Amino acid sequence: MKKILLASFTFVxxxxxxxxxxxxxxLRKIYDYYLTQSKTYSNLEFLAxxxxxxxxxxxxxxxxxxxxxxxxxxxxxxxxxLQPCMVPHWVRGKVxxxxxxxxxLNLNKKLAIVTLGSSVATPVxxxxxxxxxxxxxxxxxxxGTEKIKGKIVFYNVYFDDxxxxxxxxxxxxxxxxxxxxxRAAKYGAIGMLVRSMTSNxxxxxxxxxxxxxxxxxxxxxxxxxxSYLAANELSDALQKDPNLKVYLKNESKNLPDAPSFxxxxxxxxxxxxxxxxxxxxxxxxxxxxQGAHDDGAGIVQTIEMIAMFKKLxxxxxxxxxxxxxxxxxxxxxxxxxxxxxxxxxxxxHITALETDAGGYTPRGFGVDTLNGMHKLVSKFEGLxxxxxxxxxxxxxxxxxxxxLGKLGVPLIGFEPDTQxxxxxxxxxxxxxxxxxxxELELGAAGIGSLIYLIDKYYK
Numbered sequence: 001m002k003k004i005l006l007a008s009f010t011f012v013x014x015x016x017x018x019x020x021x022x023x024x025x026x027l028r029k030i031y032d033y034y035l036t037q038s039k040t041y042s043n044l045e046f047l048a049x050x051x052x053x054x055x056x057x058x059x060x061x062x063x064x065x066x067x068x069x070x071x072x073x074x075x076x077x078x079x080x081x082l083q084p085c086m087v088p089h090w091v092r093g094k095v096x097x098x099x100x101x102x103x104x105l106n107l108n109k110k111l112a113i114v115t116l117g118s119s120v121a122t123p124v125x126x127x128x129x130x131x132x133x134x135x136x137x138x139x140x141x142x143x144g145t146e147k148i149k150g151k152i153v154f155y156n157v158y159f160d161d162x163x164x165x166x167x168x169x170x171x172x173x174x175x176x177x178x179x180x181x182x183r184a185a186k187y188g189a190i191g192m193l194v195r196s197m198t199s200n201x202x203x204x205x206x207x208x209x210x211x212x213x214x215x216x217x218x219x220x221x222x223x224x225x226x227s228y229l230a231a232n233e234l235s236d237a238l239q240k241d242p243n244l245k246v247y248l249k250n251e252s253k254n255l256p257d258a259p260s261f262x263x264x265x266x267x268x269x270x271x272x273x274x275x276x277x278x279x280x281x282x283x284x285x286x287x288x289x290q291g292a293h294d295d296g297a298g299i300v301q302t303i304e305m306i307a308m309f310k311k312l313x314x315x316x317x318x319x320x321x322x323x324x325x326x327x328x329x330x331x332x333x334x335x336x337x338x339x340x341x342x343x344x345x346x347x348x349h350i351t352a353l354e355t356d357a358g359g360y361t362p363r364g365f366g367v368d369t370l371n372g373m374h375k376l377v378s379k380f381e382g383l384x385x386x387x388x389x390x391x392x393x394x395x396x397x398x399x400x401x402x403x404l405g406k407l408g409v410p411l412i413g414f415e416p417d418t419q420x421x422x423x424x425x426x427x428x429x430x431x432x433x434x435x436x437x438x439e440l441e442l443g444a445a446g447i448g449s450l451i452y453l454i455d456k457y458y459k
Contacts, residue, residue, distance in 0.1 A: 023383055023456075026314070027449050031387060033308055034445035041437045043071055043300040044292065044359070048432040053287035055117075056327040057089030057258040064283050065261050068299065068324045072265030075303055076310030077322070079268070082261035085337035087327040089258040090118055092287055093251025097126065098224065102237060102244035111234065112227040113193075114205035114288060114427075115250045116177060117330045118212070119223040122191070126249030127152075127222075129190055133238050137176075137183055149188030152246055154226075155180050156235050159199040159422070166422045167357075170197055177208055177225065185217035191248050192223040195231040200423040203227045207286050207426045209330040222250060262334040263324040265306050269455075271317040277455055278321040279305055279353040279447055282328030282400055289430035293421065297359030297435065298414075299324050301444035308448045316455045318350055325400040328356070332399060339403035350458055352405075353412040354398025355447060359440035360416035364391030365450065373410035380453045389446050391415065412450075416443050 034040065047067060054061045065082065072080045098113040132147060133154045134140045140153065155176040159169040174197055181192040196206035205227040212220050226234060237244055263283065269275065281298020285291020302322045309316060326334035342349060351373055353365075367374040374394045381392050396413040397405055405411045416439075424430045 023453065026452065027383055029312055030308060030449050030452065031445045033312060034304070034441045034448065035438070037311065038304050038307065038441060038444065040300045040304045040441050040444045041435070043303065044296050044435060044440065045432055047296045047299065048290040048292040052290050054283065054285045054291055055090070055287040056087035056260060056284045056330060056333070057255070058287065061260060061284055061326065065263055065326070068263040068283055068303070071303055072263065072306060072322060075265065075307035077265030077267060077306050080263070080265045083264055083337055083341065085260055085262060085326055085333040086257045087260045087333040088118070088331045089255040090330060091253045091255060093121065093253065095249055095251045097247070097249040099247040100234060100237060100244065101128070101247060102241045104241045105237060105244070107237065107244070111230040112203045112205050113224045113230065114207045115252050116223040116225055117207060117209035117286070118254065119181070119210060119250070119252050120220045120254070121252050122222045122249050126247055127191055128245050128247045130243060131234070131238060131246050133235065140183060140187065143187070145187045148184065151189055152191040152193060152248070153180070153184035153189040154193040154234060155195065156231065157195055159197070161199050166199065166418055169199065170422060173197055174208070178211055179213060181210055181221050181223040182213040182216040185219040185221045189221060191221050193246070194223070194225050196225045196227055198228060198422045198425065201228050203229045204427045204429050205230070207288055222248060224248060224250070260326045260333070262326050262338055264321055265303070266319055266321040267306060267309055267316055269318040270315045273319050275318045275348045275350055276321055277318050277350045277451060278323050279355070279451055280323030280325055280400065281355050282334070283324040283326050284329050286329055286426050288428045290432055291430060292432045292435050293358035293430050294425055295328070295356045297440055297443070298355035301355050301359070301440070301447055304444050305448045305451055314452060318455050318458070320451060320455065328400050335400040335403050339407060342404060343407055349404060349409040351410045351412055351454060352401040353414060353447065353451065354401045355414040355443070356398050356400070357414065357416055357418050358421040359435050359443055360418060360420065361439045362388050362414070362443045362446040363417050364389055364393065364415045366393055366396030366413040366415055368396050368405070368410035368412065369394050370408065370410040373412070376454065376457060377450065380450065383453070384446065384449065387446060387449070388442065414443065414447055
């Protein structure tokens, strides 16, 4: 009996080591492919430099849709299709102007600004008003209508540099960009300025979307972000001359919603073709840069996942999908369209992964505990650690896959090293020359490897 038990134990142990050893070999092949053969970098070069900024509703966004369809077919997808969605159509306009005016300080100086997404325009001749600086919504409310009416509100809120993860600082500060205009308009403000969402001390302003909350104020006022240095200059000048004025002008327009598409490429599963594992990023980007890190990197990383399965002749058990979402930056039209179809058609999604934090060196994944997904992915830690995947922490997600999470789908967020991400996020500096080829490819290989392992071991 002891011999039988020993033999059984030896067989199980041998099988375990054989499986792990086989996975080690496959992962090495996956990484070799990405680092020597993949088109991740060249695809991103085309998307960023030949198409450029791809704001939803723009001609460039439409070009990106057709490009993604073509490249997914070239990657070897069994099927590629366009999933319709409606998206906001906001146009920045050609003029964005800001001047700091103070006779007392002998200043009539241009400041670096950018209009926030979805903002209305100023009057044709611009607007000029005194500025009131606040550090919080509580301070705004305490000042009230008496001190705010007719003025421009400046949310002088810094990134918290004590945060180790800059995403945490972004999460705290971004509420002023998103909701500050309506909160200021409630008390009679005629314009809104906010510090750019960054700790990078330069003169590049960061755009990003804002939202008018008509339950707070029916008045819509123009909204802008100052560069870090411009915000410092305004803040310092206000200390010396509280009566200074700022001139603002822009020509942005909110046009009727426009039709667009998510682009979906898939490889049919050999055993469970009606069960889906998806990975994706967002195809749209802000119009003031090339959208290389945000989120061209995520798009090409997940497109290459399709090519990797095909080139290495890896036949997935479940259907593997790359989803190029449209309209993450200013509306999530694509995210809601995808989730709605999944709900209506009762499509079973095993998991959904999003990569939308830039093409930097991989560090790990945030993984939902739902349906045991974190427990499963944690088992791969030893296999992935040699490739800089050093953290598999509970809790994951992303804006585009968020609506799927509400349907009970476990979410995974790819986490590269993001210390430099908010230096260029939503700026004219988000260009292809900021991409490091090996970092981009290592991230793509980590994503492809994780999807391979989940497909193989998910029961």
